[in-house]
Amino acid sequence: MNNLSHHDITILFLSLSLLLFVARGFGELARHFHQPAVLGEILAGVILGPTVLGYFNPSLQQIIFPSQGPLTLVLNSFMTIAITLFLLVAGLEVDLSSVFRQGKSALRISFWGLLIPFALGAGAAFLFPNFWGNAKADEPLAFALFLGTALGISALPVIAKIMMDLNLYRTDLGMIIISAAVINDVAGWIIFAVVLGMIGTHAVSVGHLVLLTAGFVFAVLVVGRWVLDRILPWLQARLSWPGGIIGFTLASGLLCAALTEAIGIHALFGAFLFGVALGDSRHLREKTRTTIDQFVSFFFAPLFFASIGLKVNFIANFDLTLTVVLILLATAGKLIGCFGGAKVSGFSARQSMVIGLGMNARGAMEIILGLLALEGGLITEKLFVALVIMALFTSVTSGSLMQLLMRRKKEARFFDYLSNKGFVRPLVAHERREAIIELVGVACAEAGLNTYEVADLVWEREGLIPTGLEHGVAVPHARLANITQPMMVVGISKVGIDFDAPDGEKARLIFLILTPLGDHEKQLEILSDISKTYSKSGLVLKSLEAKSFNEFLACIKSGE
């Protein structure tokens, strides 16, 4: 049978669509609570899989997501392609050159941060094989290497996201954490590739395998990187833009995937290494990277992560002791290793702790490793479930604990203080004072403040220096003693109101900004955010056309 039946094609599209809808929905929910999207995506699979849907309606679950037959084969193969492309993107995001610039500290932190949890994991695997339920009892070495790697590896994408959220990405501390995670990632994957080869069914010996893997790493990271850096300008100059380079990237990534699969280590590994080599070229344009990244991260990745939940029953296979021990072991190993490495490199105790917490985030990578080990028969479903929960748990706690320790807040954008009720369109006022009173009125009605008192404060401030910005934006503002959170209202004026702007234009987009009296920084932050956002006239014009608060927000978000 070379083609799916009419019925199977229907189910194929239905299941892909359902997986993507639910995974994206929960992914967005997770992001809303400042958690990694992968958390929601895996949860989506748990809901659509045997754990929840299968519990309430097993026959429906088996119709949409059958666990046997040609459709299952097609879906599983599709997910293999999906995760290979995701690893290609993960590779593209690795910035090797900046790692080299960080020098020894990053190397030291990464080394100890990998070694200690690795030793803990491998040791525990050797000492208590029955506790972990080693599925292939005849391969204690492979199992020990696996558990060591599983505890030792960090998840670069999750760590990068946490750093960005906490506004730490471009700081020295942030760059050290990211660089250490990169080294950790690449080293961990190389070890894991060998482990995978060991449990594979092919004929080559372990020595042979290590040699082939080393040869491939050298070929791609040294020779390939050099060649890519030289041919990229030619490709970009001569092929369609940016499609030519997108096609080239994907075709080459798939080729490297085929090569590593042929060697006996997993296809993922080839795609990841190719991504690292290509992403390192200074000729690779941002547009190529983001186009591939957006499509893969919002199509292939959610589908893959959701599909994990289809394979395993997360409640039936949940083992509390196993999970808790795994979390403790993983966290202790990572914290001790990274704290030690950072302390020796001259960081303070608090900074070293932050570095350890940052490196403790695991997320996506861990889960992929676990799935491959499960499919290779190396681990039991119970250990797999424990691994997934450990990976998610460390990712979720990592950010919150760092935030606590650094006393950093997640950076808010000015529009986070706006709401549907504070969107005044059109503004009735024709003149500056009237406009201020109108906007203040809306704000005060919400908060139960006295409109005229507040308006007087704003007017007073306006008297010092007028608040008109360029391109028809104005930002009347004041600080109030009796509020604890910033409050904002935005008004859109059809006629335009004179706020004495430097370019002489009348204000048509007017933001009223009220901040707590004690918080000097917040006011400045919001003002500079608004002025930066509306530095081009295009966005102002587009925003004026918005008919609702959602349309207004969509303009800002899309920058159009």
Next chain:
Amino acid sequence: MNNLSHHDITILFLSLSLLLFVARGFGELARHFHQPAVLGEILAGVILGPTVLGYFNPSLQQIIFPSQGPLTLVLNSFMTIAITLFLLVAGLEVDLSSVFRQGKSALRISFWGLLIPFALGAGAAFLFPNFWGNAKADEPLAFALFLGTALGISALPVIAKIMMDLNLYRTDLGMIIISAAVINDVAGWIIFAVVLGMIGTHAVSVGHLVLLTAGFVFAVLVVGRWVLDRILPWLQARLSWPGGIIGFTLASGLLCAALTEAIGIHALFGAFLFGVALGDSRHLREKTRTTIDQFVSFFFAPLFFASIGLKVNFIANFDLTLTVVLILLATAGKLIGCFGGAKVSGFSARQSMVIGLGMNARGAMEIILGLLALEGGLITEKLFVALVIMALFTSVTSGSLMQLLMRRKKEARFFDYLSNKGFVRPLVAHERREAIIELVGVACAEAGLNTYEVADLVWEREGLIPTGLEHGVAVPHARLANITQPMMVVGISKVGIDFDAPDGEKARLIFLILTPLGDHEKQLEILSDISKTYSKSGLVLKSLEAKSFNEFLACIKSGE
């Protein structure tokens, strides 16, 4: 068996990679000769398939692209997903609103341009069933409807591309052709969806099928379009940007695909209609459209079109008589129908002819129809090959003939006149006159002209008005009697040379432009193209860093 074997996964990645490499390579080659990329992509499949590779090394061909077994099932299913996403993108590009604005002329041209070839095709199918080799002799009605549709449908993407190449897209004539093609496309697909349902194996009657199809079209194009236009701002405002809306688009497209497949018409049709409905919303941002478009057009589409060549032997199944008759019938029907419709709408004879030629381009859509009919057992391989050749032939000739008739040239960009030899870096000169002589020297060495004569002409022109532009760009130029083609040389100066620019900056990027004496327009065209391209300082700075001509060209192309 729920998973591919280790060997099959290796081959899966290898075959996808090979298909994509060769398809993209030939696709670029086709574009280089100003032909549609689909021409090259199909050729790639013919080379990798039984026709060429299978002829020289059948066993190798069967190892990489097996025609039986689980891998074939996986590849075929992947291609079904690929082409469904391609149709979604094709739908996104349809601009329904602008069609409504074109009014009756477009409707009339489209109607006659569909009816006449449809009648010719259906009539010929009824009268000479044996000539066409109707594979399902018991379904003469379905076959006649198919052949009519196959001759009647136009290929919107190909037509749009030709219009853009000829710089006709935004003209009245261009908009009429595009609009007529849109109506033709949508109507043709609706008819074809019914034909597909008729040859399917499901139980519902034709009447039932037409009703269901009409219901679906109404639900998506009227209700869906209305709903989408209202929820898009919310989605863009609340979800990650642009990933949220990308995920939503793909998930919804797949859902509509599942629905149409369930009705009994093909999955493609649902994705296409959803694309039309979504693409029509004024809230859909350009970035969403291009991200999906780039990924699909340069990954999924080349893979799908190349895979066609794997299915059929194009030489063994080539029938000259059948192919020629098909081309004549298709072209005659389209030209007569469109010419008539356009003439009645008040266009001149020449314009009507141009419209007919434009609408005659078929390309991708025709081939997809043919493939579905082949897989449904409605047509023979011989007729399929003839259809593919007819589609490619009409696409290739359409552009050239229109060009001839309109006496329009494909628009050239200024960098088309630059070459590796004319890239001078760094410029030795320190002063304006020296720089001109240095650049003219390079140009004249190429063309065998007298350097000092030409330099004097350029210097004379420079004396009238200095040619320094903003941001450190200068464009010394002259028109020469003894050349027939524009000649350009570009020099990069490290020190900067004073070309008396309005912003006072020294020129570091200096274009020498020599054009034929008789051609006034060309000089202006090149000058304004350069000044537009370098209107932002970012690109100039980036271009100055280019170490080779390829890097320089890559900067311009990517706009970074």
